[in-house]
Amino acid sequence: MALHLYDTASRSVREFHxxxxxxxxxxxxxxxxxxxxxxxxxRGALNYDVLRRWLIHSGLDVLFVRNVTDIDDKILxxxxxxxxxxxxxxxxxxxxxxxxxxxxxCLPPSIAPRATGHVTQMVELMQRLIDAxxxxxxxxxxxxxxxxxxxxxxxxxxKLDEVQQGxxxxxxxxxxxxxxxxxxxxxxxxxxxxxxxxxxxxxxLECSAMATTYLGAEFDxxxxxxxxxxxxxxxERAQSQAAGDPFARFWLHNAWVTLSGxxxxxxxxxxxxxxxxxxxxxxxxLRYYLVxxxxxxxxxxxxxxxxxxxxGYRRIEGFLRRAVQRTGTVEPGELAPEFVAAMDDDLSTPxxxxxxxxxxxxxxxxLDSGDDAKARAAAGSVRAMMGVLGLxxxxxxxxxxxxxxxxxxxxxAELVEAMLVERQEARATRDFARADAVRDRLLxxxxxxxxxPDGPVWTVKEA
Numbered sequence: 001m002a003l004h005l006y007d008t009a010s011r012s013v014r015e016f017h018x019x020x021x022x023x024x025x026x027x028x029x030x031x032x033x034x035x036x037x038x039x040x041x042x043r044g045a046l047n048y049d050v051l052r053r054w055l056i057h058s059g060l061d062v063l064f065v066r067n068v069t070d071i072d073d074k075i076l077x078x079x080x081x082x083x084x085x086x087x088x089x090x091x092x093x094x095x096x097x098x099x100x101x102x103x104x105x106c107l108p109p110s111i112a113p114r115a116t117g118h119v120t121q122m123v124e125l126m127q128r129l130i131d132a133x134x135x136x137x138x139x140x141x142x143x144x145x146x147x148x149x150x151x152x153x154x155x156x157x158x159k160l161d162e163v164q165q166g167x168x169x170x171x172x173x174x175x176x177x178x179x180x181x182x183x184x185x186x187x188x189x190x191x192x193x194x195x196x197x198x199x200x201x202x203x204x205l206e207c208s209a210m211a212t213t214y215l216g217a218e219f220d221x222x223x224x225x226x227x228x229x230x231x232x233x234x235x236e237r238a239q240s241q242a243a244g245d246p247f248a249r250f251w252l253h254n255a256w257v258t259l260s261g262x263x264x265x266x267x268x269x270x271x272x273x274x275x276x277x278x279x280x281x282x283x284x285x286l287r288y289y290l291v292x293x294x295x296x297x298x299x300x301x302x303x304x305x306x307x308x309x310x311x312g313y314r315r316i317e318g319f320l321r322r323a324v325q326r327t328g329t330v331e332p333g334e335l336a337p338e339f340v341a342a343m344d345d346d347l348s349t350p351x352x353x354x355x356x357x358x359x360x361x362x363x364x365x366x367l368d369s370g371d372d373a374k375a376r377a378a379a380g381s382v383r384a385m386m387g388v389l390g391l392x393x394x395x396x397x398x399x400x401x402x403x404x405x406x407x408x409x410x411x412x413a414e415l416v417e418a419m420l421v422e423r424q425e426a427r428a429t430r431d432f433a434r435a436d437a438v439r440d441r442l443l444x445x446x447x448x449x450x451x452x453p454d455g456p457v458w459t460v461k462e463a
Contacts, residue, residue: 003058003344005221006296008229008251009155009237013346018220019249024060026052027211027248029224029232030112032069032203033093034078037100038271039290039301040257046287047254047295047347048223049106050389054343057388065214066109067207068094071116071200076189086190087116100274104287105390105397113210115201119192121209122201125243126181126194134242138172140184140197144235146177149242155251156230165231179235181205204235211236212245222248226255226296227263255298257290272301284391284398285310291389292353296346312357315457316382317393319360319367321417322424323379327372330394332387333380343388356385368428412460416447420456423449 003016018024028048031041045066055062069075070090079089098112126142129135134148146152146163153160163177182205185191185198192200211219224233233251240247256263259272277286289309293299324330336359342351363378386392393399419438426435439449442458450457 003054004346005250005252006346008233008253014250016220016250018060019218022059022061023063024055024221025063025215025219026055026065026221026223027207027215027219028064028066028222029207029228030066030068031094031097032072032074033090033097034072034074035093036273036275037097038273039277039286040263040271041097042100042104042274043257043290043299044223044225044254045101045106046104046290046390048252050291050295050349051221051223051252051347052107053388053390054347062110063215063219064107064110065211066112067210068097068112068114069203069206070094070114071190072203080188103274103278103283104290105283107390111214113214115206115210118206118209118213119194119201121213122182122205123194125205125209125212125239126196128243129181129239132242132244134239135181136174137196138174139170140199141170141172141180142182142194142196143173143178144181144239144242145174146179146238147175149238151241152238153234155237156234158230158234179204179231181239204232204239207232208236208240208243208245208247211247212240217244218246219248221250221252223252223254226253229253252295254295257299257301259301277306281306281310284393285313288313288389288391291349291391294346294348294350311457312353313391313393316356316360316386318417318420318457319363320379320382320393321413322367322421323363323375324394325418325421326367327376327379330376330379330383332384332392333377335384335388336381339385339388349389352385352389356382359385364424368424370428416442416458420449420458424456 004013005016006013026048028044031037052062052064071086075090076086079086082089126135129144130137130142133145135142135144146160152158153163160177165177165179167180169176180202182194182196183199183202185200190200191198211222222233222236237247274286286306289306290299292309292312320330336355338355338358339352342348342355345351359378359382363375363382366372366375366378383392383394387395391398419442423435423438426432426438442449446460447458
């Protein structure tokens with residue numbers, strides 16, 4: 001089965017074939033760097049990182065562009081409220097986002113273009129639209145004329161007579177449905193020169209210019225959150241195609257992370273920061289929690305759900321450590337057919353993770369029965385599958401990160417896992433007195449052990 005992806009534009013799962021043989025091109029709407037990142041922000045970044053890894057595993061060279069919106073009304077407002085230069089405010093929070101992406105294991109993008117570095121390309125795009133009769137200037141502003149593009153609304157299923165852009169009806173704007181490409185200069189705001197007057201770009205214009213600059217007039221995948229379908233992506237698609245660019249062949253959208261049924265949002269005050277999460281969970285565990293659900297399904301955040309996901313990751317980690325201690329170094333092996341089928345089916349990570357846990361159970365059973373060869377093969381396959389998800393517990397980035405973040409826990413883990421191997425060996429030979437003695441020693445030290453179908457899982461008892 002070849003890779004199939006759900007395309008928002010066609011409302012169907014379509015077989016993916018890259019426009020250029022051997023290369024996949026992806027543009028993902030990145031952060032508007034107005035504040036610190038939260039788990040709702042990074043969920044999409046992780047989803048598209050997994051897709052990128054799967055495309056690479058499938059033999060494709062991936063050109064991956066993730067932009068930075070570093071000029072925006074909210075950035076200007078928050079910087080002014082804080083009494084800081086807008087560019088310093090944006091740069092500070094851009095670094096925070098990059099650090100979050102890195103700590104959660106995202107591969108670096110091929111390029112991360114900033115909106116402010118591409119004004120020339122934006123001016124060129126506006127000129128093309130004006131020349132084609134799809135845009136007009138009025139009082140220093142430039143607008144896209146929605147009524148001139150018959151396909152408007154096709155991506156988001158908006159009816160043209162019901163469109164509301166959420167913009168004020170400024171003087172010179174011909175139709176309330178028209179959206180702003182360029183905003184005229186205002187006192188105290190940054191501005192750039194154009195043939196229609198000084199000003200700054202509109203949000204939608206920025207992404208069209210950056211995507212085509214790096215990926216060409218036609219590229220494979222445009223990704224972002226489901227909240228971007230309208231108006232942002234609808235407007236990107238309209239202005240790009242009106243200018244004559246085929247633009248994106250697939251439109252992918254990840255669902256939200258919600259809290260009490262509402263999308264995480266700074267404006268609602270219901271965000272959970274990355275920093276707060278990493279005080280209680282390791283970065284790999286947080287990544288597992290956000291990657292395991294299907295990218296198009298909503299995650300309703302709760303500490304209980306995150307804790308359960310962390311336990312699931314630890315079961316996988318525990319098996320791999322047992323296998324290494326018993327059989328020696330384990331290299332990544334072959335992917336299970338069920339895993340491949342799941343990933344090719346619109347990136348079905350729940351089924352892919354289920355395939356991992358199935359092999360973990362088989363591998364633990366093999367260790368218990370003394371079949372080291374079978375256990376070693378299972379461990380190799382588990383490493384390979386978790387590597388595709390960016391979550392291989394034995395990969396250097398996670399081992400080094402774990403050691404750097406919690407050296408005491410890393411040392412404790414080595415000791416506890418060795419004792420659990422001893423306990424499992426005792427159980428396998430039906431020496432239950434010895435197995436119980438090991439468990440009692442752990443319990444006395446404050447370590448509880450839970451026997452699960454995937455193997456033993458240990459936790460430190462809370463004080």
